[in-house]
Amino acid sequence: MSETAPDRFGLSGTPIFDGETSRRGLRMNKLFMSLRTAENRERFLADEAGYCQGFGLSPEQQQAVLARDWQAMIDLGGSIFYVYKLAMMDGRSMQYLGGVFTGMGEDDFLAAMRAGGRRDG
Amino acid sequence: MAEVIWGLATSHVPSIGAAMDRGKTEDPNWKALFDGYAPARAWLAEHRPDVAIVVYNDHANGIDLDFVPTFGLGTAEEYEVADEGFGRRPVPDVVGHPELALHLVESLVDEEFDLTVFQELEVDHGFTVPLSVWTPDPGDAWPCPVIPLLVNVIQYPQPTAARCYALGRALGRAIRSYPGDLTVGVLGTGGMSHQLAGARAGFINPEFDARWMSAIETDPASLAALSREELIRQAGAEGIELIMWLVMRGALDDEVVKVHSDYFVPASNTAAGIALFQNGAG
Numbered sequence: 403m404s405e406t407a408p409d410r411f412g413l414s415g416t417p418i419f420d421g422e423t424s425r426r427g428l429r430m431n432k433l434f435m436s437l438r439t440a441e442n443r444e445r446f447l448a449d450e451a452g453y454c455q456g457f458g459l460s461p462e463q464q465q466a467v468l469a470r471d472w473q474a475m476i477d478l479g480g481s482i483f484y485v486y487k488l489a490m491m492d493g494r495s496m497q498y499l500g501g502v503f504t505g506m507g508e509d510d511f512l513a514a515m516r517a518g519g520r521r522d523g
Numbered sequence: 524m525a526e527v528i529w530g531l532a533t534s535h536v537p538s539i540g541a542a543m544d545r546g547k548t549e550d551p552n553w554k555a556l557f558d559g560y561a562p563a564r565a566w567l568a569e570h571r572p573d574v575a576i577v578v579y580n581d582h583a584n585g586i587d588l589d590f591v592p593t594f595g596l597g598t599a600e601e602y603e604v605a606d607e608g609f610g611r612r613p614v615p616d617v618v619g620h621p622e623l624a625l626h627l628v629e630s631l632v633d634e635e636f637d638l639t640v641f642q643e644l645e646v647d648h649g650f651t652v653p654l655s656v657w658t659p660d661p662g663d664a665w666p667c668p669v670i671p672l673l674v675n676v677i678q679y680p681q682p683t684a685a686r687c688y689a690l691g692r693a694l695g696r697a698i699r700s701y702p703g704d705l706t707v708g709v710l711g712t713g714g715m716s717h718q719l720a721g722a723r724a725g726f727i728n729p730e731f732d733a734r735w736m737s738a739i740e741t742d743p744a745s746l747a748a749l750s751r752e753e754l755i756r757q758a759g760a761e762g763i764e765l766i767m768w769l770v771m772r773g774a775l776d777d778e779v780v781k782v783h784s785d786y787f788v789p790a791s792n793t794a795a796g797i798a799l800f801q802n803g804a805g
């Protein structure tokens with residue numbers, strides 16, 4: 403089975419967080435949610451790999467988390483609302499993530515949003 | 524009997540709350556949004572209900588993915604404001620209304636809306652930002668007790684738009700059948716068009732948002748007819764949360780009077796909308 407999110411509806415560039423994706427990403431999403439507490443953030447930062455293993459992430463998921471490969475986290479079952487917990491811990495904004503997902507970079511992404519947002523086509 | 528006196532639709536983007544909490548409402552990037560709230564806030568301050576119902580979704584704070592209730596309702600006496608990772612928002616905890624909430628659960632389950640019941644729930648920005656849009660300076664307490672009504676909009680399959688509208692209609696009947704005399708305000712939250720992940724991140728669709736804004740007042744059934752796929756296509760993968768406006772709209776009468784609406788891009792990565800309706804023909 404492919405590890406990337408299915409292209410549901412044929413809407414390119416539009417990940418759909420469906421049940422299968424959620425099943426695949428459950429352990430990783432639980433890790434992200436645990437980062438709400440300062441104590442867990444400290445434990446995570448002290449030993450990121452060990453923390454990932456403790457939550458039972460797959461090797462690919464652990465690699466994505468350690469490398470801060472945001473696109474891979476989404477592809478491997480991350481929900482953007484959960485992935486964002488890790489981004490916040492790193493001091494990264496949703497505009498930063500938008501810059502990563504679109505390949506535009508944060509500044510251009512932010513400028514596009516301030517200009518009224520991006521359109522299809 | 525209890526009576527719905529108004530419905531408020533509003534985006535619940537966390538950065539709207541953060542801008543308020545950090546005193547940035549006069550910042551050039553935010554001023555137009557908050558100026559656009561002012562007429563609604565002034566009207567709402569004159570029309571305080573006895574109870575409010577906030578239709579919202581949680582974002583990995585009050586519940587996780589162990590359980591994904593399609594619809595849920597809180598029956599607690601109070602709801603703590605969640606710490607989403609960097610300290611809780613400096614806003615009051617929420618006082619609930621168990622008597623009305625339990626009546627709503629019974630009425631809605633009798634109408635075959637089999638809600639999950641929450642006796643304990645921490646509420647996140649999806650819930651507190653709409654309260655702040657309504658009441659920017661709550662002081663020690665929000666204007667009235669509030670009941671959370673949760674909708675799963677995060678994990679596909681979300682309930683259909685039609686089901687959300689039908690839930691709203693049943694919610695309206697449930698409120699009207701409450702034996703006590705209460706006035707009720709209903710908040711439908713989320714939206715408008717936005718997408719957070721994927722190569723299409725940053726997608727905004729002002730034409731669709733304008734259509735939605737108009738039809739939510741005059742022709743909500745046309746919005747209830749939209750499929751999930753159509754919503755994701757038109758409003759973005761996260762814009763589908765607009766279905767929560769339909770729960771609010773369903774709880775109102777067919778005839779409503781629009782008090783105020785406004786539209787602003789961008790609140791973070793989102794098109795922010797607000798629409799306030801007085802219930803009934805006026």
Ligand SMILES: [Fe+2]
Pocket residue numbers: 535580582649713714764
């Ligand atoms: Fe939301």
